[in-house]
Amino acid sequence: MRWDIFCKVIDNHGDLGVCWRLSRDLASRGHQVRLWVDDPSALAWMAPELGGPGHPGIEAVQWPTDEQPPAGGWPSPGEVVVEAFGCELPAGFVAGMQRSNPPRWINLEYLSAESYVERSHGLLSPVFSGPGAGLRKHFFYPGFTARTGGLLREPGLLNARDLAQADDATRAQRLAALGVPWQPGQRVVSVFCYPGAPVQALFTQLARLSTQTGGADTLVLLTPGAATAAVNAASQPPLPGLHLHALPYLAQPAFDTLLWACDLNIVRGEDSAVRALWAGRPHIWQIYPQDDGVHAGKLDAFMARWMAHWPPDLAHTTRALWHAWNGLLPAGSGSDGGLDAELAPLATLWGPATWAQWAAASRESCDELARQPDLVTQLLQFVTAPG
């Protein structure tokens, strides 16, 4: 099928990250994708293959405006039109959807573990006015349960992960390919975060833990942006036991390789958070902060699902750590010991026995999610069903 996917970059990289990943997944299954994006600049690092002969099956195009439609006019829409995250489609393009066999029109929504997702997934949103009047649009909600649209998980992803995680030699080789010098025995932590995350406290805590446990150093891999900025701003002397390594922006598949090679992944937003789930390793999620504070409920909803079958003590400690990383300490928690103290749950999790428990629980939750059909498989069923 031919797909038109429309993406508006609101901020950061998640909108484009999700749309690019969706496009790649569809193209790998033989579909033709035209990805319309208003600010394609991040594709230069996220999808460097587009700079060369391109990606078979995907054409990334700058989103023109109605005032300045494409030279030669709007092209005929494909069989499926995806409006990512409720971005408004150009009127000229929508006018072209008015035909005897109109395209399936999908509004792909943001990911949430909250219960409204099951109620809203698949709902019809009839269009009553404007150039799309009379057309039928449907909501498609990604999610974590059987009654949602699932999560992006390309065919073969988990096999590739298992190969990458097979042994130390493979791990060292994959990290070396990313320019990362890793010594077996070192614990590796990746950090992708928003400004305001307690990165300095993390460094202090990790250095203390590394020297306490007698020898096993920690290698911290910092992604561009807030994590790297925190290091640059630090005037502290090097911390014993801790090795900080700044990464460049990686192409999306290389970013996966990074997450697979780490013992602990600290991720943010939407897309990298899902990739950390598929890594099957312990992770900490910094949720996208919203002014009205609704992100706190979203974070708790996800933790309740992800940790549903974990031993209670492990779930309790991990939740405390995630809350602290997100600056969401429960009122009355009494934590007045500064950020180092707030990240104290990490010390509990770092111990060998608890760490093994955390790793096993993360892998089990990942395996459970992987038993659900992935998002593209579900989306294909949805758009080919009569509707």
Ligand SMILES: Cc1cn([C@H]2C[C@H](O)[C@@H](COP(=O)(O)OP(=O)(O)O[C@H]3O[C@@H](C)[C@H](O)[C@@H](O)[C@H]3O)O2)c(=O)[nH]c1=O
């Ligand atoms: C650091 C890095 C990221 N990436 C990719 C992974 C993801 O596709 C993308 C980052 O997107 P996210 O993880 O979603 O985090 P994010 O914070 O960048 O994105 C978003 O979060 C959403 C919830 C908001 O609604 C969006 O508006 C946006 O803020 O960048 C790489 O490919 N290489 C890299 O080196």
